[in-house]
Amino acid sequence: MTNAIDKANQAVKKLEEEMNKQYYPHFHLAPQAGWMNDPNGLVYYNGQYHAFYQHHPYNENWGPMHWGHAVSDDLITWRRLPIAIAPDHDYDQSGCFSGSAVDNNGELSLIYTGHIWLNGQGNDEHIRETQCLATSKDGINFKKHGTVLTPKEGIMHFRDPKVFQQNGKWWMVVGQRETNDVGQVLLYHSTDLKDWKFDQVLISDIDPNVYMLECPDFFPLGDKWILMFSPQGMQAKGYQYRNRFQSGYVVGDWQPGKPYTVIKSFQEMDYGHDFYAPQSFLAADGRRIMFGWMDMWESKMPSKHDKWMGAFTLPRELILDGQNRVRNRPIKELVALRNQPKSLTNIELNSELKNTEIESISCELNVEIDLANSNAERFGLQLAATPDGKQATLLYIDRQANRIILDRSLSGIDLKGYRSVPLPKTKKLSLHIFVDASSVEVFVNKDLYSLSSRIYPKLPAKRVINLFAENGQAQISKLASWQLKSIYE
Template sequence: METKQNLTHEQRLELANKKAAELAAALDNDRFRLHYHLMPRTGWMNDPNGLIQFNGEYHAFYQHYPFEPHNGPMHWGHAKSSDLVHWEHLPIALAPSEPYDLGSGNNGYGCWSGSAVDDNGKLTLIYTGHVDGNNPVEVQCLAVSKDGVQFEKAANPVIPGPPEEGCFGFRDPKVWKHEDKWYMVIGSGKDGHGKVQLYTSDSLHHWQYSGAAAQSDGTMGDMWECPDLFPLGEANHVLIISPMNMGSTKTMYLSGSFNYDSGKLETAYSERLDYGFDFYAPQTLLDDQGRRIMIGWMNIWGAKMPEQEDGWMGAMTIPRELKLTEKGTITMEPVAELTALRGKHHSLERQVIERDTVLRLHALQSDALEIVAVFEVSDSHEEEFGLLLRCSADDSQYTEISYCTSNGQLLMDRNQSGQGDGGISELTIEPMERGRLKLHLFLDRSSVELFINGGHKTITNRIYPNPDSLGIKLFSRQGSTILHSFDAWELQSIW
């Protein structure tokens, strides 16, 4: 753990990278290590930061404490990819080193979350400097790179504090350019209402406050972390937030129209973004194909994290492409590039799964799978059907995905999933055209990501079964079920 004081930023980066390499080399248990998700070499990972396509490559930064697999003074980890599938770890980009981001002890300071932009060929990071005990606690800062790897901090802070007294938080800047002006949204809250503060700039170094772009009506949390405001579809914008103190809802989106003259988002629709336990602080980027791509942190604060025992913690979701429907709802689907991971293919023809039957797929034994299962939902409104994942030989471990035709409720039950937290994720969804339910899922050793009916709803969860719990089953209860089609691919590791 880092204890030395009076070190330069470069010296702190050198210390962090050296320690990370040493600890990564010493990792000797891969029971929960993911095959095809971005995760830290060692230490702690949380929020994705600075997602950007720069000089033809995708860059993902992230909140990182390289010295221990626990939350500590935040650095910015860094990885890049040419295809959104295969990731290469780069040197740590930021370390706390200055009065506005360096404190004392093991917590309460650091280079907190933010974003990245291409400023005339210079990869520029915009982040929150957080130091408990400072007044103000949180300020907004810049760091600039000419080569996309080594970063120098600017004359910081560029925003020296919140726009008003009594703010609950002032962090996580997301910056973009519209026409000839820079825009920044910052997460905040006041008097029990989460809000997003808006700033504008001509140069990134000098910012003007433009008021609140959007705020809660009192029912959507008391502080909005990690805001991301972006255009999606024709004449529409979407604001993604991670509201604090809103019960089981950890992420939301608001869709509507954003007026660049007034700086206000007129919301037409709002909904929970993901219905799982382990999805937080997502961020998006716009790539050169015009796609809006999102990656989220595939964990959640306060959860049991069994991988900490092995010297690391945290992972990112697979990249997801966002689209906006005519109703103002978002769909999320895995990026097309992920098909490159597909290996051995397994399939089943259309068939009836009889009442109270469990069908074990003996040929399918893997902890890294993509599965697309399509069921025909009958008019009888009696049956319950679905899949059992990562089943042990004695059936004591499994993760269940089920759909009940009587009420349209879809569940992911991880109460028998292994060492991690239990709990049931639930949502309600109607069948697609011709009465079909499509379950598209990605299973990766200690995670499950489920995309339902073309990504109209998603569930993201971490699971921690024993390494030898590899069985996959289909089932039907209370009535018979027609399996329209079933395709599964064993997925290759990117590491």
């Protein structure tokens, strides 16, 4: 291990002792202490799943980026490993930015962005970004090989390489801010991960305001190729694109050596407040699985007071539907976390608030709503609610707007605002909900829409699940709940 890694590991351990875990997730991957952002280098290697992440081990703020590291045998429970790489060379001196990992004949290879501030930290007008390689034979200790790909003349923002194998070659997608401030994803290929040749611009000009496409990912799903990325610069439009930055995908056709043809334009992947920089990988059985960063740049981050910040979303399986929409749903392995099952049936609400007595600190809910027999103006659930319902995160059906709303106005500390998706035109509606110490994830009709948002309920206070209906009645045909076990070994 290098000195920089030793120092970083000691620092994060020390910071952990000062940490307050009141909002720390029970079943989401989060940093040991300090700061976390994007998922990096997700890969199945030597019979284990490796997850790396953008990490600042010295304090709770974003700073010189390291790669944090955890492994899992089952995608559910995680064990921490030492920090994998630190910004300790001239080509990555200001940060080891996001990237990916591949198994290259038994060698775990990380391809990441070496970031350099040329004119002081935070001055984005003068930076240098190149793609770098680091390899490991044991999956823990990495040897750096330096820069393997530089941008064309005049380009500064050039980052977040995702490498994959196709037709016997390595391929890499990278995000770029063109000199005219247009966001693009570029495709390269290589035979040895070291010598890279430009192939094509996969996508450009998705929207006149978009100046950068961060964290691209390019992968087959069904009979299509999905290009997923996180655009910067999009403006809010009605219910869409409400977050500081977006994450989504286009669907198209591609074969090595041929141009990429887009057949479905940009769609958001998730509709909550906190979802960014998603990355996918292949599970051992061939499923395509995705993690996102369950936070948003420039939003308030109350857990910083507790010396940590950032979490992944749940692992989610990606599926392409008949309309070429990419759906995402929690992976089936998560049922192993279930404890203390409870089931309520045929609950009728009449302009009232009902306390279910289900504890809400770390729980999963499966709710079936009979829309055909519900005429209340607003009805649904209060999550992480005080028993009197005065503080809660509201998840409800708005019959006037015909939308499903996730509202944090009364959630607790700092975070406000609502997000919503259209109410499906079905007689029955299912809501699959995961509430952790500081997050809510909702899956509508299994995988039609997902909404992921952070919440910070005021503590200490008992938190439960309430049901409510305003001005009319609502019929909840089923409410199954579980308390979830911790994912940390």
